[in-house]
Amino acid sequence: MHHRPLLLALAATSLLGSPLLLAAPRAVDSRISAVTVYTDRAIVTRTARLELPAGQHEIALERLPERIDEASLQASISANAAATLLDVSSAAQIAERSDDDRLQRLDDQLREIARQQREVSDRNSVLENQKQYLADIQAGTSKPRQDQPMPGIEELKSLLQLSETGLERILAEQRKLEEQTQALERRKEALENQRGSLADDGTHYKRAVLRIATEQPAQVRVQLSYTLYDASWRPAYDARLRDGEEQVEMTYQGIVRQNSGEDWSDVDLTLSTARPSLGSAVPALTPWFVDTAIERVASLASRPAPAPAAPRATAMLDMAAQSKVLAELAEMPPPEAEVSAATTSASFHIPARATLNSGGGAQKVAIARFKLPATLRYLAAPALRETAYLQAVTRNTSDFPLLPGTLNTFLGNTFVASGEMRAVMPGEPFELALGGDDAMSIKRKLVKRYTDYTGLTGGRKRVTYEFRIDVQNNHGSAQRLLFKDQLPVSRNEQIQVTLLEPAGQGFSREDDGRLQWDWNLAPGEKRSVKLAFSVEYPKDLQVSGLD
Known part of the structure; x- marks a missing residue:
């Protein structure tokens, strides 16, 4: 019995000296040193530097965003002496509630805004009263009482001028009061948001805890990376x-x-440009079975069912169950291939260091x-729009x-x-649309449209169109212009479309009725082309599509 206190003391001394019992994690300062942003996430790297004595240590990198992907947490260390990273874990963290002094200042500012709002409201009530007074004066002059004579012309003029001047002053002041009201509301909302963030139970964060073992005192550099999906x-x-x-x-x-x-x-x-969400391996295809509906029902009926809440017979399905299965089969979508539009990936390291604040809106960074x-060439379709569009063919x-x-x-x-x-x-050709250019003028005008009748008995109707397209290159250098127009396309053998002009070479014609001209224009050159065609059909045939 006399040895029991001594044994307990020795045990306590042994436990206190054991390297397995560590003090509370030591909080260290860290800074974000690098960020890699993907199209749907970001990987953030934090760096911390510290000196550690020999032994096992727990250090904590605090105030990490609450929404980090904990499974993505990774850490590495480097030191000027032997050091080992044993493990890394994360835990929730709540920042302390803000001090009451700041809350008090915000409350004082909110009370002052409320006072100013009351003043604005009171002044607006006075102005409304003045407006009503002016309205009563106008009503009294236009419809006086029976015992009151009508005012004279000069008196009416004076009253009208007084009413107009007073009303202008009142409305101008009310507009200013409305602006003050809106400014006070914006200020009040901002202060209330600040107070709301201060008055809750604190801001929620995560912290990363690293366990490190050093054989001797060392200067250690810690790097911690994690994934965020709000970027x-x-x-x-x-x-x-x-x-x-x-x-x-x-x-x-x-x-x-x-x-x-x-x-x-x-x-x-x-x-x-990499897309981590696609994974690293090709997705596996599962068998695509095609079967008759009745055999499929029988297959589903014979399949072992999960343990039901209450036992029931499942040897065969009744008609209601068969109808339900058939309905489910009808609603099943067909298998779809998983297609990725990404054909390559690249990483762009931004040479200048960047600052991007959370919630600060979109920010441009220069890549190259x-x-x-x-x-260069111009493209135009003057039948739709009389504009020539500049295009660059490049690589x-x-x-x-x-x-x-x-x-x-x-x-x-x-x-x-x-x-x-x-x-x-890289290396692929492409075209760049550079917008409309007024210096390349193109106009299309309907010169005439007329109708006549053909055939021995005049049994066919012919509608003839004639357009003129005028082009002028107002640039100081030669330019190339490709422009298109079109003929009607007949979908009925009784309707005949004939191109009258132009004839010969100088343009191309496609089966769908489109015509294309390819001109090289000297500086200041003007050029025109006539487009004429006819549409002929039986006169009692109703034809759609003609203007």
């Missing part, structure tokens, strides 16, 4: 054609959005700028895959149009 990026392009140049200047940009709950300040940014050789001579994204086009420093860029791989 994305998409490509955007500016295509600029400068006057006198036969090359297009392309500016490749990334539009980055992030609402992760943490600010990325002065980080090493990379934009990746390069020039592409281009052959992606850069090392970058051009991914689908928005495309803004400029002629010099003038914004022309906005469109979409398709996916273009």
